[in-house]
Amino acid sequence: MQGGVSASAVFELRNVAYTVPVREGQRDILRGVDFALGAGEILAIVGPSGTGKTSLIRIIAGLVAQSSGEVLFRGRPVAGPPEGVAVVFQDYANALLQWRTVAANIALGIERRLDRAACARQVERCLALVGLERHAGDYPWQLSGGMQQRVQIARALALEPAVLLMDEPFASLDAMTKASLQDEMLRLRGETGASFVFITHDIEEAIYLGDRVAVLRGRPGTIAETHGVGLGAVRDQVASRAAPEFLELRQRLHGAIGAHA
Amino acid sequence: MTGRQWASGVGGLLVCLAVWQVLVGSGLIEYDLLPSPWTIAAGLSTLVVEPAFAVELGHTLAATLLGWLVAVLAGTGLGALLGTSPRARRYCLASIEVLRPLPAVAFVPVALLLFGFSLQMELLVIVAPALWPALVNTMEGFAGVPQRLTDVAATFHLSAGTRLWRVYLPAAAPAVLVGMRLSLSLALVMAVVAEMVGNPEGLGYALVREQQALHPDLMFGYVLVIGVAGMVLNGLLLLASRFALPGLFRRPVARWDSA
Ligand SMILES: Nc1ncnc2c1ncn2[C@@H]1O[C@H](COP(=O)(O)OP(=O)(O)O)[C@@H](O)[C@H]1O
Ligand SMILES: [Mg+2]
Numbered sequence A: 001m002q003g004g005v006s007a008s009a010v011f012e013l014r015n016v017a018y019t020v021p022v023r024e025g026q027r028d029i030l031r032g033v034d035f036a037l038g039a040g041e042i043l044a045i046v047g048p049s050g051t052g053k054t055s056l057i058r059i060i061a062g063l064v065a066q067s068s069g070e071v072l073f074r075g076r077p078v079a080g081p082p083e084g085v086a087v088v089f090q091d092y093a094n095a096l097l098q099w100r101t102v103a104a105n106i107a108l109g110i111e112r113r114l115d116r117a118a119c120a121r122q123v124e125r126c127l128a129l130v131g132l133e134r135h136a137g138d139y140p141w142q143l144s145g146g147m148q149q150r151v152q153i154a155r156a157l158a159l160e161p162a163v164l165l166m167d168e169p170f171a172s173l174d175a176m177t178k179a180s181l182q183d184e185m186l187r188l189r190g191e192t193g194a195s196f197v198f199i200t201h202d203i204e205e206a207i208y209l210g211d212r213v214a215v216l217r218g219r220p221g222t223i224a225e226t227h228g229v230g231l232g233a234v235r236d237q238v239a240s241r242a243a244p245e246f247l248e249l250r251q252r253l254h255g256a257i258g259a260h261a
Numbered sequence B: 001m002t003g004r005q006w007a008s009g010v011g012g013l014l015v016c017l018a019v020w021q022v023l024v025g026s027g028l029i030e031y032d033l034l035p036s037p038w039t040i041a042a043g044l045s046t047l048v049v050e051p052a053f054a055v056e057l058g059h060t061l062a063a064t065l066l067g068w069l070v071a072v073l074a075g076t077g078l079g080a081l082l083g084t085s086p087r088a089r090r091y092c093l094a095s096i097e098v099l100r101p102l103p104a105v106a107f108v109p110v111a112l113l114l115f116g117f118s119l120q121m122e123l124l125v126i127v128a129p130a131l132w133p134a135l136v137n138t139m140e141g142f143a144g145v146p147q148r149l150t151d152v153a154a155t156f157h158l159s160a161g162t163r164l165w166r167v168y169l170p171a172a173a174p175a176v177l178v179g180m181r182l183s184l185s186l187a188l189v190m191a192v193v194a195e196m197v198g199n200p201e202g203l204g205y206a207l208v209r210e211q212q213a214l215h216p217d218l219m220f221g222y223v224l225v226i227g228v229a230g231m232v233l234n235g236l237l238l239l240a241s242r243f244a245l246p247g248l249f250r251r252p253v254a255r256w257d258s259a
Helices: A003-009 A052-060 A101-105 A114-127 A145-159 A175-192 A202-209 A244-258 B003-023 B036-045 B050-082 B086-099 B105-115 B118-141 B147-155 B160-197 B202-212 B216-244
Strands: A009-022 A025-038 A041-044 A070-071 A083-087 A162-167 A197-201 A214-219 A222-228
Touching: A009 A052, A009 A197, A025 A052, A025 A197, A041 A202, A052 A162, A052 A197, A070 A145, A070 B003, A070 B105, A083 A145, A083 B147, A101 A114, A101 A145, A101 B086, A114 A145, A145 A175, A145 B105, A175 A197, A175 A202, A197 A202, A202 A244, A222 A244, B003 B036, B003 B050, B036 B216, B050 B086, B050 B118, B050 B160, B050 B202, B050 B216, B105 B118, B105 B160, B160 B202, B202 B216
Parallel strands: A025 A222, A041 A197, A041 A214, A083 A162, A162 A197
Antiparallel strands: A009 A025, A009 A070, A214 A222
């Protein structure tokens, strides 16, 4: 079983710890983090703020090195951001190039790889995916927060990544935009077979999107428990959220997080 | 500034000039060598049509811009290096903190000794102090690029050149521009100082010459010309930066909350 997961795992973390220097010495942010992300899987990681979710995403993305333990991408240790992995950050206003138009932001990762026409087609396609066709020429600061986050998502999708690492991507969106982007993400997974690490502090969102839900908890943060989501691959905003499996898991996760937060 | 602020500002200035004119013109205050605004204006109008004036103005502007250009190229280059490399900062910051507080005019005797009464002397007097605002502001601008942007550059596998020119430099641009503007006004001041005491050319030398020839109206005229030159240079730089970076100047404070 262990071997089976490892062989098909896209990412695998083994006993990862993360410590940062602070004035009084060291602060443990993560400890003993273990999990594997299967190909085509959506692993939702849910946890209250301050438990090290953003730190964890930056470690997986190869942006910062763990203090101990192993981070493997397709079986190889991660040393720097791996090819084919895109990241959507929580703080879109910093992550976008505010001096570039929406279209130029989306082209950031592909403008040097594709010729001009192919790049323009890809930008147009990704604009349509997030419903921003009419804002190609706007600057990010001219858009609402939710629209800016959609720009960041489109920019990641333009890379056609095999893995998407998303750090509370929908946290600042209104309920309707959030629901439509959630469904868009599920559809995309179905079409492309991409794998996702989806970080959120919203338990219902974690269940709705996840094939599995892991709970990150404590200080230092660690993965306390992981649950399979028995909802099947096809989800529906109304029916899935009313299903007994959904409600039961929601209750368990509330208990798991609330009791220890 | 709004149109209303402009109107109020100009109004205040006119009142001051009127008071000055009345005080001097009516003989209420009597200094032989304090001309009235009207006399200065008359002197200025004869001055600016002289061919020699164009040469003087041209010299000072050329020296200012040349010195500024050298200071900005060196200052932003070094500033970018120091801002992006904590290791370079560690080695250089102490030297910078020692050199930077040296008063700008202290370079005058040094430059005179090295180059005599020459253009090189003037350029040294301009470049040495004008370097610092460009360097320090650029360094702070680059060091202050949000970690999220360096994260983005890394995960998108941008080349070193793309990172520098398309991500870090635009992100640091507001600070770099502040440094460039401070350098420019300092460069003009130092050019005039160098011409007053060292290189006998340009507006600074003309200012001293008219003072010694007891032409206070012309002397004040030169003061005015130098002031206007500073304003125009600053305005042109602002205009150029707005043109070069259209997205930069209407950017509001980053917002996180609004959906
Ligand atoms: N470089 C750092 N230096 C000091 N503290 C840090 C650093 N990075 C993260 N932290 C701290 O670690 C904790 C977890 O941060 P973060 O990963 O952003 O959590 P989350 O995304 O779950 O809110 C926070 O208390 C934060 O202040
Ligand atoms: Mg976070």
